[in-house]
Amino acid sequence: MFLNLHCRMHTVLNSCKDACQWKYYDLLHKKVSFTVFAGSVPCGYNLAFYTSAIPSGAQYCDAQDGCTEIDFMECNAFSWHTTLHLSQNDKGGLPIGVSGTIDKFQQTGQRFIDLNGSSTEDVYGYGDAFLINTQHEFKATFLMEAPSGLITSVQVVLEQGSNRVGQTYTEPHVGYYKLLSDQLASKTNVLIASAWTGDMSWMDTPPIRATDRSRVHQRHRNQQPDHFVAPFSVSASHSETGMGVGFQR
Numbered sequence: 001m002f003l004n005l006h007c008r009m010h011t012v013l014n015s016c017k018d019a020c021q022w023k024y025y026d027l028l029h030k031k032v033s034f035t036v037f038a039g040s041v042p043c044g045y046n047l048a049f050y051t052s053a054i055p056s057g058a059q060y061c062d063a064q065d066g067c068t069e070i071d072f073m074e075c076n077a078f079s080w081h082t083t084l085h086l087s088q089n090d091k092g093g094l095p096i097g098v099s100g101t102i103d104k105f106q107q108t109g110q111r112f113i114d115l116n117g118s119s120t121e122d123v124y125g126y127g128d129a130f131l132i133n134t135q136h137e138f139k140a141t142f143l144m145e146a147p148s149g150l151i152t153s154v155q156v157v158l159e160q161g162s163n164r165v166g167q168t169y170t171e172p173h174v175g176y177y178k179l180l181s182d183q184l185a186s187k188t189n190v191l192i193a194s195a196w197t198g199d200m201s202w203m204d205t206p207p208i209r210a211t212d213r214s215r216v217h218q219r220h221r222n223q224q225p226d227h228f229v230a231p232f233s234v235s236a237s238h239s240e241t242g243m244g245v246g247f248q249r
Helices: 101-105 176-184 210-220
Strands: 004-007 030-037 045-053 069-075 080-085 094-098 138-145 153-160 163-168 189-197 233-238 244-248
Touching (some): 030 045, 030 069, 069 138, 094 101
Antiparallel strands (some): 030 138, 030 233, 045 069, 069 080, 080 094, 138 153, 233 244
């Protein structure tokens, strides 16, 4: 498996002057699993692992440029978003996860739940009070079921020990999965990892508890936002190839 690295405010490693030789993956009816350590990523930063449908030979593009994008993970120590983006006029996308706009607007079916059945809302965060404690490594799985080429279900599960949290997407309107299926059928899906900072209010609102936030930020108090070098990692496998890839900083 080949992973393109894209670090904003640092060297962009997947850019090219002429034709780009991207490595493509088919995602329909596939499972992408990855292990994550995000405990060193404070609020205001985004550790991302995603795919974008980039045409052969084209420059990098994502949902901001009108390319179909699936964010398997956009996260830090306190927040997690998984978002589906169609290729046209869909920059905001369809998110599920914890914190940010998901908690702010409280849309039914968007927030992660305890898949073991409890009613706790402390499903993801920094510390022992959370089912997924970002002080330690955990596993994430993105499963897109499309047995006949048409998406029927999209599910995300985070696991740590015996704890399991996640959510299954609710199709927002009839025909949404058909549109997404058609856009992914070209199989021009590039896997990308990035780490960046900027306006993160969409992911970090409502504010993180000050006591939790300070524990992570204490490690980075002498660093400027554009020089974030905290240790974090992502390693992933794709059900079609069975191969793995790692991304560490």
